[in-house]
Amino acid sequence: MSAVRPRILVIDDEPQIHRFLTPALDAAGYDARRADSGQEGLRAIALWSPDAVLLDLGLPDMDGKDVLKRAREFYAGPILILSARDKEAEKIEALDLGANDYVEKPFGVGELLARVRAGLRQTGDAGRPRGPVAAGDVVIDLEMRLVTRSGQPVRLTPKEYDVLAQLALHAGKLVTHMDLLSAVWGKAHVSDTQYLRVVMGQLRHKLEADPAAPALLLTEPGVGYRLAG
Structure with missing residues (x-):
């Protein structure tokens, strides 16, 4: 069986950066994914759980330092800044x-890869979930994007999975309506709590023994939701 390749997320709106970085990272043994905006990048960090992030400061929707600040609220892996500033x-x-590091543009790919390796050595796998998350008879495998109940796969819509994954990443902790809406639907929808109510109702019908008296997907009235341990 082939080894799992470390995941590298590149948050940059310059197509030429992705054109040369993606194949370079792939050739170096990494699984690279791109994000072209700050919001897209934050969502990818939350749901894809990369081993390291390469972050440009000049993004079209928000300053890269704001992305960095928000990412550090829930992500412990290495973040390397790529910037012309x-x-x-x-x-x-x-x-x-x-x-963790700051690399000025333009940069050499050899130097960048060395800095990525150094960042990964410093932090290990602290930025990734340690194995599947279990709540009662429900298991959420964030690596495989697989949800099972009593050992049987559960079919979820993309939005249902995204909400559940957010709760699993913070299992046992309260996740606010705003944080869930921002991560799953985007910052423009942070007030649309009806979206969450609908999706949570669907998840409870698929995962709870008694959807009317949920024991796994718990409501914190007026604040948010929590996945029970």
């Missing part, structure tokens, strides 16, 4: 916000 103050601020 060469001011020392920018570097210091990014490092203070939790970046």
Whole structure:
């Protein structure tokens, strides 16, 4: 069986960066994925659980430092900044916000790969979930994107899975309506709590023994939801 390739997420809106970085990362033994905006990047970090993130500061929808700040609320893996901004103050601020390294554009692919390897050595697999998440007779395998109940696969819609994955990433902890809506539907929908109510109702019918008295997908009234351990 082939080894699992480390996952690298590249958050950058420059197509040429992806054109040369994706094959370079692939050739170096990494599984690379792209995101072209800050919101797309945050969602990919939450749902794909990369081993490392390469983050540009100049994104079309938000400043990369804001992406970094929000990512550090739930992601512990290495984040390397890629940026044409060469001011020392920018570097210091990014490092203070939790970046592991700062690489100026243009950069050599050899140097970048060395810095990625160093970041992965420093943090190990701290940014990824450790194995499947179990709640009662429900098991959420975030690596395989597979959900089972009493050992039987459960068919979920993409939005149902995305919401459940968010709760599984923070199992036992409260996840607010705003955080769920932002991660799954995007920042423009952080007030659309009816979306969540519908999806949570569907999930409870598929996963709970008694959907009317949920024991796994718990409501924190007026605040958010929590996946019971």
